[in-house]
Amino acid sequence: MSATATTQVFPSFAQVYQGLAGQIGMLREMAPQPTKSDEQRLKGAVDTLIEDTNADEAVWLESCIHCGQCTTACHYFQSMQDAKYAPMRKMDLYRRVYQREISPMRWWHRLVSKPVKLSDFEEAKELIYDSCTECGRCTMVCPMGIDTASLVHHMRSAMVAAELVPPELAALRMEQKHQGTVFGSSPDKLKEMIDTIREQAGVEIPLDKASAEVMVLSSAVDLVANGNGLLATAKIMNHLGVDWTICSDGFESANFGLLSGDMTLWKQQADPIVAAAQRVKAKTVVIAECGHAYPALRWNPMLRSGELPFEMMYMSEFLGKQAKSGKLRLKPLEQRVTFHDPCKTGRRGGAFDEPRAVLKAMDADLVEMPNNKEYNWCCGGGAGIFLLQDATELRDESFKIKIREVNETGAESVVVSCASCRLNFESGRQKNHWDKRVESLVELTAAHLIDDDESAAATSAQGAAQ
Template sequence: MSATVVNDPVGGAARGVPRPDLRQDMQGEMPAQERVDIAMRHFVRDFGAVAATYMESCVHCGMCAEACHFYVQTGDPKYTPIWKIEPFKQAYKREAGPFALFMRALGLKRKVTIEELQEWQELIYDSCTMCGRCTLICPMGIDIAALVSLARHGMHKAGLVPHELWAAAERGEREGSPLGATPKVLKERIEWIADEDDVDIHLDKEHADVLVTMSSIEIQKYPQAMAAVAKVLNHLGMSWTIRSDGYEATNFGLLSGNADWQRDMSMKMIKAAIACKAKLLLLPECGHAYTAMRWQGANVYGQPLPFKVRHISEFLGEHIADGSLRLKKGLNKTVTFHDPCQVARRGGVFEAPRVVLAALGAEVHEMKDNRSMNWCCGGGGGVISIHRADAIRYKAFEIKMRQVEDTGAEMLVTSCSNCRLSFDDSQAHFHWDKTAHSLLEAVADNLDDTLPARSVAPAAIVNPYREAPAP
């Protein structure tokens, strides 16, 4: 990535963040004004009563700025979270707000230009992980992260998505996996890892109680996750399978703003679960996969899902709590846990990972900001895939790096493979000596086989931590 540091006394460059060369990515061939019209039309189309209430509720207090890792690390006002949805807000006020007719007639609200949309592409995609920390801190309850997600829908329709993110989403739609983990690759990886770890990994069983899904990051970079989940489920004596017709949980349709591709990816898993009569769809260590299926899956399906959906950390915590999963206290060391934003802050899963760590004998040293107030690793929302965002992503990561160091913990653990990827990449960039480890893999390495596991049917699973809807 080429970058130029400019004289910017209040902005990112003054804080050591080089500004990337302007690189507005576009898909398709259409005139500039047509792109603007399409984007604004879809911005307006996505307004509902809730979004309209959000638009009218902002009191410009600036609290969301101090909650955003990109703003805190750069001091640049343009990274204030509520500013990231300004074109969305302009479309609302001109086209759908209570005074829209009046404002248009008097020209009080000018039209958004293509140049502004191109500039906002960086704000909506490169410098927002949709982590929800701004949402949590907003005194008016504005879900800024959800509004950014809606704004991405309009940007996608206008062909204004960063090319790396668009390419991954398009590949996911075309091949079934955004990172090339096709059914053929999946089968080859399973055969290899099953042989290497001497573990039975069930593929394409006709009927199973549990459908296991994977993240393409795990399949391609962290394949030990496949062995780990197999060891745990075999230890519990469960009937389970991975299905080659619905295994990919990573949803780049959600991240890019393509609602149709998001639906297609989710429906593959839903159909596979129904086909094998699964009682439980088990999601991998992936935050946005959790959002896409646990909280949006029923909307995609059009009715309540005929099976339960659990993130792997929830599943592990539940089975430790009910006594069916017994572990050795193999982590006899100090550990700090990184809460993945989508699973913890957006999904409410705070205590399950800590139940797991306690069962492993870990002494948990919490970061200063943890659970709902956890700072994002900077790589979520597809940001880690956008090369021009590297400089600001690394700058944002410095918060997390400092907080991990301040705990003095010997080991860092998380339950999201995308977070692990962000940690690994930043570890290499900063020559840092901390490695993020998988919660699931720690469990698989410390199964207690001295006592037989007490099997529990998935239909009996209840969440002892939270059954309330996600915020």
């Protein structure tokens, strides 16, 4: 049974992908142009790296022994077999800035190396954005423990200062920064979607309750493209009898501050969510199926000053905990499936058991990929790369690794719990005429809920049999 077969209220995800792809195609025309002089842009980039470099970054920049182990773990290098995509190469420019500006031997490096130019940052743009999803797989195999993903993120912050953000991310960054929306996903759009779900599907979604134990986040993908995600979430929360709400002043999971490297915007998007959760006295905040929102909210560096009075939990974690407790009652899933672990919630977050607990509650025939859990290959579309036209070839070639891995399982469907992963899988499925279905974990769960009548019938049948 397909998750999308349970309702006709919204289009299929294949149609959603086509519509969203059209909107993404228009982003390049909306991108802002540089406003500063080249000298100001270069100084801003260098100053940003200097400010971001603490003890951890300095150790990582000093420690690389150029062993090449990281290349075995990088999906872009493995798919392209081009040395320039080796993860260690992504640190080269950052290391030059560090060596010349703040390293203990900077006096020597200034004698033997050339000054950094704006053109160096322009040349590094492909490595920092197009060819790194910040998945963290290279860190797992690095004998020196270098966190390349964190260094890449600092480089993205420098690119923001240099006004070198790719046009697609730049357009969405500016929309979110100045309008507070992503693809127009405003509070009005949220209310409109909730009204549609109530009227056409008969499912209630509590909006802006004064207090609630659980506050649920949505995303732009739900509001402007795929209403099935929000509908499925509502069905599950109501099925569980959860005291929950969505807040119109703190609902957007997507954070283009994180994706672009704009730390100010990162905080600007996180603060209203925290404030809304505190206002309604939520004990749990559930992040929508939006992979990058997990680190943007759960480990937001702007929140380190104090302990949050609520638990921040990803959707798959929440569902898994409910399944393990026996509260989530699900019908059998009559197909063989495999599960794709999103990099941000899996390898970098450790949420492996929970989504599998949900599939176990469905008695699913789950077959793991050859590389799974912390060793799972990235799908190639994370960290905003799914949006980037210039990254198309890299993204498409690296996705073939996932095709091979899924095919080895013999599964009919691959289950994902991240909207970016799902979009990238759907893109790869259509481009390669792949015969696998791509299912959202939350939509699959909603499609297999056991209602009260079914539960009573099952109990009666069991009693009769005894």
